[in-house]
Ligand SMILES: NC(=O)C1=CN([C@@H]2O[C@H](COP(=O)(O)OP(=O)(O)OC[C@H]3O[C@@H](n4cnc5c(N)ncnc54)[C@H](OP(=O)(O)O)[C@@H]3O)[C@@H](O)[C@H]2O)[C@@H](O)CC1
Ligand SMILES: Nc1ncnc2c1ncn2[C@@H]1O[C@H](COP(=O)(O)OP(=O)(O)O)[C@@H](O)[C@H]1O
């Protein structure tokens with residue numbers, strides 16, 4: 166499922182209209198979908214609260230369709246309708262002929278609570294700047310009405326490019342958007358304001374769609390990424406993952422990375438750690454384990470580990486290493502950056518602060534929001550900034566959050582499969598091992614991040630039905646990864 170910016174959505178609108186599909190036709194289609202979904206609320210009375218742009222045009226047209234079907238519908242206009250868009254004004258003239266009561270926010274007193282359903286057609290993708298004045302007041306009334314709310318396109322007040330609330334925003338039970346998702350539907354806080362999101366088809370011109378470089382990860386995106394596993398094969402065909410992780414302080418993190426790599430198909434998983442993570446062998450004896458028996462990795466260990474490093478295909482570096490391993494990370498990356506594939510997580514990300522070290526396409530970095538803020542800046546709602554950063558680093562970034570963004574600067578994937586069961590220490594450690602495993606099995610770094618994140622998040626989502634988001638742990642997720650792989654393999 167492709168994801169658009171507001172300007173891409175407007176361009177697709179424009180191209181469609183230029184090819185001869187009238188804007189009225191598109192608006193009628195949009196309104197029909199809004200009306201269809203409105204009916205699922207089984208309302209007796211409906212209030213369409215509209216502004217004066219085309220989002221309002223959709224809202225008025227949907228109101229008229231519902232009125233014509235026999236529902237009790239009224240319209241409230243916020244703003245001066247004489248200043249409205251041509252399509253909105255046209256819809257208003259039509260609505261009048263269907264004997265709908267039309268109120269004005271600045272003139273009429275409205276009891277918002279008397280309606281079962283409010284259709285929010287105040288502002289859609291045309292939002293510019295913070296919502297203030299009458300529109301802000303109307304939003305407050307909608308939110309305190311206690312009525313069900315269906316937003317047209319995006320909840321009014323939500324930026325469709327960043328998912329931020331600009332001033333104030335409508336809290337919807339459902340949002341119906343047209344043709345494609347917008348970035349704003351998929352990021353927090355907007356995800357909480359949208360409620361359930363429906364995508365209704367419109368007769369859009371699809372000729373641009375292949376050039377749209379943002380996409381939502383769904384099962385279909387991932388299914389054909391499962392690496393081939395020919396019967397006539399042997400372990401080295403599926404790659405060697407070397408996990409350089411842990412410290413005396415954090416012996417658990419490397420265990421989760423190693424198990425993640427082992428349970429997703431890597432041919433060989435080697436874990437080398439400074440501390441004592443020997444419990445890994447009780448959990449999974451097939452992992453090759455060695456302890457350096459010290460507090461943390463040191464720069465000289467790069468030389469000591471030469472043989473293991475050179476025999477590996479991909480190195481997962483960082484989980485639990487602590488900041489004290491900085492010299493080791495810098496030396497390792499500097500020495501092998503052109504010859505080995507890397508997944509850099511946790512404290513290995515401190516490398517990003519080093520001006521002299523340049524990453525390249527061999528690298529995946531997996532920062533969470535806090536880690537990226539520490540080494541670069543806060544990009545939580547800035548997809549464009551993240552894409553620029555990936556281009557600058559020339560690597561693939563897995564930006565871990567409640568919505569995880571994966572980008573190499575050219576293509577960006579949104580992962581909304583996870584849930585708050587993952588908001589626990591160790592989930593990221595597990596993920597880094599899984600990504601390493603898929604790289605070892607021959608996927609591109611971008612592909613490995615897409616399937617790796619999906620496999621962990623989907624397993625977590627499914628399991629949390631039984632375990633709850635409170636009690637599910639990364640280890641239980643690791644033990645059940647096979648269930649998601651089974652689904653992908655069927
Ligand atoms: N072809 C079609 O007809 C199709 C149309 N579609 C629909 O059109 C929608 C886009 O319509 P659009 O471009 O007219 O913009 P829209 O979202 O109505 O916003 C503009 C209005 O908002 C106002 N406004 C803006 N910022 C504000 C603020 N901060 N605070 C207060 N007010 C603010 C702005 O006021 P102004 O700044 O002009 O005074 C203006 O009145 C799209 O979301 C979808 O629903 C689709 O169904 C596809 C087919
Ligand atoms: N509320 C949430 N919804 C969905 N996914 C989440 C949520 N909170 C955390 N996650 C995911 O869980 C993982 C946590 O990673 P991280 O914080 O690095 O853990 P750790 O370093 O302790 O192993 C990330 O992949 C993140 O995207």
Ligand SMILES: [K+]
Nearest residue numbers: 288317319321
């Ligand atoms: K809206």
